[in-house]
Amino acid sequence: SAVISQKPSRDICQRGTSLTIQCQVDSQVTMMFWYRQQPGQSLTLIATANQGSEATYESGFVIDKFPISRPNLTFSTLTVSNMSPEDSSIYLCSVESPSRSDTQYFGPGTRLTVL
Amino acid sequence: AQKVTQAQTEISVVEKEDVTLDCVYETRDTTYYLFWYKQPPSGELVFLIRRNSFDEQNEISGRYSWNFQKSTSSFNFTITASQVVDSAVYFCALSPYTGTASKLTFGTGTRLQVTL
DSSP states (O other): OOOOOEEEEEEEEOOOOOEEEEESSSSSOOOOEEEEEEEEEOOEEEEEEEEOOOOEOTTTTTTTTTTTEEEETEEEEEEEOOOOGGGGGGEEEEEEESSSTTOOOOOEEEEEEEE | OOOOOOOOOEEEETTOOEEOOOOEEEEEEEEEEEEEEEEOOOOOOOEEEEEEEEEEOOOOEEEEEEEEEGTTTTTEEEEEEOGGOOOOOEEEEEOOSSSOOOOOEEOEEEEEEEEE
């Protein structure tokens, strides 16, 4: 499986500010995904990020709030903009396994608290 | 639309007991994938298994086994002789069969607590 890292692992932010989360993979992958897990809840897909194209957002998520970059095949960023306490969640990136298509492996997550 | 239901919110067992986590799904797709992931207290999501909709063979991996029944749209997960290290939240998930990784629809998870 791919080794996935995320930075930061956790952060506490003030309302109205923005935070950029980085996701780094140790191998080239085509498909990367960003999920949100609100406290005590399940995971919800925010967007799919393919290298060389605009991210595709799920219903309820917009680019102005969650801009995503995918500059190459091993890296992506998710920005949470103009944060409010409702954005407090764990944000996880995932990638399609290089050796096992149709399967996603997840990074360790970024635990965000907005005050 | 796809939907995954994990009716068991929380299960507590004593070590060495067997435990089954239920998963029921809904999809209009004729082919699809089913998954189980484990989320220990550290928060990382750990992949456990992927099952194709056209492969109904049950699978066993050590103390873990999975029972896929298309007729009842269920994909249940059994842990035999549970251990304290099995304590985690377990998620069942569903995705369409597209040839590449695609959106995972997760259930709400079952929290398993294994005590001594």
